[in-house]
Amino acid sequence: MKFGKTVCVLNVGGTRYAFSRDVIRDFPLSRVSRLHGCASESEVLEVCDDYDRETNEFFFDRHAGAFGFIMLYARRGKLRCAPHMCELSFYHEMLYWGLETPHLEPCCQRRLDDRMTDTYTHFPADGEGEPPRRGGQPAPQGRRARWLETVRRTFEEPTSSVAAQVLASVSMLFVVVSMVMLCASTVPDWRTEEGKAMGENRVMEAVCIGWFTAECVVRFAVSPAKWEFLRRPLNAIDLLAVVPYYVSVAATMLTGEDSQLQRAGVTLRVLRIMRIFWLIKLARHFLGLQTLGLTLRRCYREMVMLLVFICVAMAIFSALAQLLEHGLDRRNPDYASIPAAAWWVIISMTTVGYGDMCPVTVPGRMLGGVCVVSGIVLLALPITFIYHSFVQCYNELKYRSTRYGRSLSAEFLN
Structure with missing residues (x-):
């Protein structure tokens, strides 16, 4: 803050709070901390509703009682x-x-x-209450900055404009085409005519890769924070989906198309199949996938707890199953070891039941019944919380998309 006094006064709905500049800079509320980076009164008025230079008082026309509870969060967490x-x-x-x-x-x-x-x-999209920009950055100033912001929104927010919707539709079309080509290349009939279709397949693959590469380059060029852009999971997935193609092309140029590396190289095959990650790009355009990703992010503790439950139960039941089926009088070869019995436990607890192995002794069958019932109970324990979190995430994303006329979920997923 390059103006004003050392002490800053926040006036929220008639209630005043006095803070020093250092406290404002590190304030846990992003709208308040943005005041420290303002260099002029015009930038200040983009954050608050009014400003008194003589008293260095910032006015916010908001609910004073609600801000009191929000201040409790700032003080106590x-x-x-x-x-x-x-x-x-x-x-x-x-x-x-x-x-x-x-x-x-x-x-x-x-x-x-x-x-x-x-x-x-449905609330009117008046812009009030809109979350601050990432990193506390003010609205872009200047013609070039506004143009870069428009391009960024066109590529990052599919519902922000008609051009963004068209661009998102084209991107989805390329994803579908690339997935169809990838799946068709593994069909036996397709491989028998590989010599005829290889040229068309490579052309389509090159076109899709060219589109995805251009999209990534443009989004990186217009991003205001380059390092933050590279750290986002969705962008990392985009990079992992594009790089294998260029690695394959480089290997072809260096070793030759008919080389042993190209025909049987495991590394290149793994890299080629990584194109399946392009399907995750659809999360930018579908609310359901966005809700799933946001739910998994917010419920990771419950998911870890569920995995711990299953692992503990699997260790107990697999040891008992190996003892009852193979360690005593009866020698069931399917339960010769605890790891082998663990496979039976996991498919029983998840009620899949392939039938490839099953207990034959009476104690083993009794243990199997307890294992199945325990699996149902353990899987159901965190489901209620995960369900409520899923509904909450869906309503939150739907509300934000309706209120602001654009998708903000990519920021949550990142």
């Missing part, structure tokens, strides 16, 4: 919904100050989830 206030209204205040639903305590998350599920309301 716990955020709860304000009592006697609509959960959706408090959620709007959270978005305005730069908070998300994961910052809420679990009980308040469930309240917000229930309210979103029971009452889905």
